[in-house]
Amino acid sequence: MTTSLFLCDCGGALRKSIDFEALEDRLSSYEGVGPVTILSSLCQRDGLERIQREIETRAPSSIVVGACSKRTLLPVLERAAREVGFNASLIEPVNLREQCAWVHDDRAKATQKAERLMKGGIGKSRLLRAIETRETTRLASVLIVGAGVAGIQAALDLANQGFDVKLLDESPTIGGKMALLVKTYPTDDCAICILGPKMAEAASHPNIKLLTYHEVVGAQKRPEGFKVRIRRKPSYVDPGKCTGCGVCAEKCPVKVKNEWNGGLGFRKAIYLPYPQAIPRKYVIDSENCLYLKKGVCRICEKFCPAKAPNFEDKAEEFDLEFGTVILSTGFEEFDPSWAPETGFGKYPDVITQLQLARILDPSGPTDGKLKRPSDGSKPERITMVQCVGSRDPRYSKYCSRYCCMAALKNSVLVKIEQNPQSEITILYKDVRAAGKGFEEY
Ligand code: SF4
Ligand code: SF4
Structure with missing residues (x-):
């Protein structure tokens, strides 16, 4: 079990800082260390051939190379080792250039440090194991977890390049949060008008399979x-x-708070999340369906012209193989009831920006008309409180990078489209418009 050592002075450039002969002397006395060889250009062909000769004549158990950065050196060393049948995982590079010679002026101390670095490399080389390499073909299939706008765009980009894509979402529809935002900043484009065509394209793309409700x-x-x-x-x-x-939803007698509208308004126990949902397939909410909870009802089944309700449906698990998995799981809105000083959860007219976006959306709980949740009247004065749940040591010290722009966008929508006379106050620490064109907005 001997370790061969090579030191490279980088064409003499490292000699100003490191005494290579002294280093060779000291390292030669280490137990289990074979010959120490000083080279001037280890990464060049003659330097690599010198290492190859060492391998062929002495068959060292490992090799420690004191030279330059691992990132630069290791690929050429590995190639040279493989050429003579030596397992490249038994080579330990030590960076004497960037991590020693280039950052020290005191030659004696730098030489001492170089010895310590080499000592570490020698110690590590004794623990190295030959790692077998195998070549495999990466599967050309991709799983995208989360079918919001990021997941949909990734799916389309990959599918257009010929990849077989499965686009998975735990909800009954693709589209994620963007579908619920009514408009997007900084252009005030209609969110679903941008997203809807992408959703439809993903659903009809021959290389994309939707796994909604998975x-x-x-x-x-x-x-x-x-x-x-x-x-x-x-x-x-x-x-x-x-x-x-x-x-079915018209006939279903059960009304539950509509989570797709931030809990405002109601949906039925059999429902479609929103009118533009894709796929346009209804689902039954097992926690609220009378039949699934109490064994009575089945009205939806009676009225469904296609006899689609299937109360025998069961969860099923299966395995699929993918070359790549992309996580685009998005976010959950912060629950402000955690910050009781806001009055959220106590006063019905304290709502979140997402709830306001749903109110402003023509397919939302008020058909796009600005109304107070408590009495349905039009609010004349609105206050928006920023940084609730962010930049707050009680919850998260980070900026959400979202709520400033959401407040500005929703204020503009209220002022321009709903009530130009309304008085809107935004309470902020400082406005953080972190994005392209956001400051101008
Ligand atoms: S069976 Fe369930 S989903 Fe169907 S109508 Fe009755 S409550 Fe609604
Ligand atoms: S086909 Fe049946 S289950 Fe589907 S939406 Fe119509 S009534 Fe409901």
Whole structure:
């Protein structure tokens, strides 16, 4: 078990800072160390051939190379080692250039440091194990977890390059939060008008398969990618039969708060998240459906012209293999009831920006008309409180990079589209418009 040592003075450039002969002397006395060789240009062909000769004549158990940065040196060393059948994982590079010679003036101390660095490399080389390399082909399939705008765009980009893409979301629709924002800053474009065509394109793309109402249960790393366990949640509606006509929701007697409108307004126990949802397939909310909870009702089944409700539906799990997994899981809105000084949860007219966006949305709970949740009247004075839950040591010290722009956008929408006479006050620490064109907005 001997370790061969090579020192490179980088064409003599490192000699000003390091005494290579003294270093060679000291390292030669280390136990288990074979010959110490000083080279002037280890990374050049003759330097690499010198290492190859050492391997062929002495068959060292490992090699420690004191030279320059690992990033620069290791690829050429590995190639040279492989050429003579030496396992490249048994080579330990030590950076004597950037981490020693270039940053010290005192030659004696730098030489001492170089010795310590080499000593560390020698110690590590004794723990090295030959790692077997195998070549595998990466699967050309991609799982994208989260079908908001980022996931959809990634899916389209990859699918257009020929990748086989599965676009997964735990909710019954793709589109994520952007679909709920009514308009987007800094251009005030209609959010669903931008997103809707992308949603439709993703749904109809031959290389994209939607896995809505699915979730990831687990994943295993494989050389060729990942084996992912996926769970399909029971929707209790056969998607192959459902035409999205909505008759079932009209007849369903159960009303629950509509989480797709931030808890404002109601939806039925059988529902479509919002009118532009894709796929346009209704799902039954098992926590509120009378039949699934109490064994009575099935009105939706009675009125459904396609006989799509399927109360026998069960969750199922299956494995799929992917070359790549992209996580685009987005965000959850902060729950301001955590900050009781805001009055959120206590006073019905204290709402979040997302709830306001839903109120301003023509497909939202008030059909796009600005109304107070408490009495349906039009508010004349509105106060927006910034940094709730962010830049607050009680919850998160970081800036959300979102709420300043959301407040400005919603203020503009209220002023321009709803009530030019309204008086809007924004309470802020400082306005952080962090994005292209945001400051101008
Ligand atoms: S479940 Fe039936 S009634 Fe409901 S939307 Fe689908 S097809 Fe129409
Ligand atoms: S069975 Fe459930 S989903 Fe269907 S109508 Fe009754 S409560 Fe609504």
